[in-house]
Amino acid sequence: MKLRRSMLFMPGSNAAMLSTAFVFKPDSVMFDLEDAVSLREKDAARMLTFHALRSGLYDGIETVVRINPLSSPFGMADLEAVVRAGVEVVRLPKTDSADDVHRLETEVERIERACGRAVGSTRLMAAIESASGVINAVSIASASKRLIGIALAAFDYVMDMQTERGDGTELYYARCAVLHAARCARIDAFDVVFPDVNDDAGFLKEVDLIRRLGFNGKSLINPRQIELLHNAYAPTVEEVDYARRVVAAAEQAETQGLGVIALNGKMIDAPIVEHARVVLRRAAAGGTRK
Amino acid sequence: MKIVREALAGTLESSDLMVRIAPHPDLEIVLQSEVMRQFGAQIEAVARDTLDKLGVTAALVVIEDKGALDCVIRARLQTVVQRAAEEWTAEWSALS
């Protein structure tokens, strides 16, 4: 399982960011062809993203592209370009139902066959940005085997809900719903962008909340937030210590062919072992929390 | 690919380039770069190769480079050709 704590957004039209963002080592980068790109630059952003994907600059970082909706004049051309360029994950914006995912999947498969790419190798993620998307989150999350995760996107969602971004109260239900849908489908869940790039304290507070809720990670618009986020997601020394012992006990039980895992005389369930492995992966990637 | 109108692509910002293209009797590339001395020849080679792959044999191309990587040079050149061509016929597989 791949760690996806940080997903760095950048406008697909911005040559400077595309040429440098890999140095910040986010877990994933998301080239945006949609809202961050003006109508004038749609063609240019598509071309630039195509070449950034082919360039090798992002080797070792998961590449995601947010395409324009397939119903727009740009969506299909975006998809043709990025699937052919070898993008790892296509992010579908404004996903309202499982049908949206099915439609995308059909087109992706067609392009994979046309360009000789292994069918199924293009993964998908769905962004949920509306009340209906939230209500349909469970069916969306299990709509395709290609899905690696679903993401809540707040900007459109709060407008659809006739409210605005605030302290998080406005996202309470949506966060819980998206998260549960993701966990049911055993895929990842990503939280919204934190809009104020200068408010580190507010950012860390939100990160603490979503980490405790259980989100895998968060979308970011400022590379500076990557380190803050990774540190917040890093386990404490105590957690690592405990996780090591859990995993050691599990391995020992396995080599001894025991059906029950025990640590200090207590029985350990499979979910605890799974969580311990996640803790160790986070520690391996980001060390322990400072 | 035939260039039938003037077009513009890219920006003047760092790590990017701005390129203009116009109909012209032959292929002429005019390059200005902040890194002309070290990379001028390479930038021009990438630009020529990109135009060549698109089959652009007649155009005036004026490039104002701000230290763009090769992948950015290709992307900007292809964008400007796409905007200036009569008909865009290139396949994605031909663009790498």
Next chain:
Amino acid sequence: MSVPMTNELLSCTVDPAADPAARAEIKALLEACDLSYEPSIEAFVTLSRGRSLIACAGLDKNIVKCAAIAPAEQGESLSLTLMTEIAHLAHARGHNHLFLYTRPDNVDRFRACGFHRLVEVPGIAAFMENTPIGMRGYCAQLRTLRQPGRDIGAIVMNANPFTFGHRHLVEYAVAHCDWLHLFVVAEDSSFIAYRDRLAMIKAGVSDLPRLTLHPGSEYMVSRATFSSYFFKEKNAAADCFTAVDLLLFRNYIAPALGITRRFVGTEPFCITTRKYNADMKDWLQRPDSPHPPVEVVEIPRRTQDEVPISASEVRRLLAAEQFGRIGRLVPPFTLALLRGKYRPGRTPSQIPDPPTRADAVSPRKGPEPYENS
């Protein structure tokens, strides 16, 4: 590193005529930057952060004007963004070749934006264009039209319309040099359309030897070269008004063709033209220049009935439909053209184009010089 996305820099296009609130903001920014608002600007690009306007630049056709960045925001990257936006806006409006005037201390900033300095009026203004091959290409074209000789003459003529006065000036010039280069003002802002002025001149000088008729260019008596850039010091603006045009002639056009003399008629009526003639003697002949001087030869106007012939008088007679009197001031071709196409009460849209003559010089696009050997 800079993180463009987080700056929340918002770029807008403003039509100053339709948006008084935005216009007022722009005026305030220009004021803070010691620049005056120019009403001739048709469209602005603005950059704002949050609610405050931090940069703007305007377009008057293909001339960039009123480019300003708030004093607190000075930094190269903002000007690059601003000039990127203005380039795209100009392109969308059909202008790819751009000019701008700026203070000499800003030349480097605009150079970083892809502009190239053509001339500088010391301490007052620099004139720049957005291509490395604009003037260079024009001069290369001109050099192919060089003619042998020691005394090479030039006239820049609007001919609105072409009169016996113009004819007299050309005759005099041809007689006083080895070859004459005759340029037609290309700017289409005169009463008589450029193509008609060109046709009148061509007809009016067709019998004269040793002469090349050049279509005009943007580098000569054009909106661009005569664009009045209003600095705070209004006197400087007036000075700059003619100096850029004249320096372009002396530094580029004259050397390309080897021009040694510029012929001009005395101006008894129009103050602006009289000042242009006076400034010409100064800027073309100043000794403190690395470029060879061009001798200015000013000859008295030809008179008819003891009154100097002038094009403005012809236009006045035309308004009164006094074709008989016009016929004494202009050659037959001019008269016929005025009768057929410029009679009062006829709007140009009602007038069918005259049948094109096989040898007519094509208007504006690409110089097709007409040579009388």
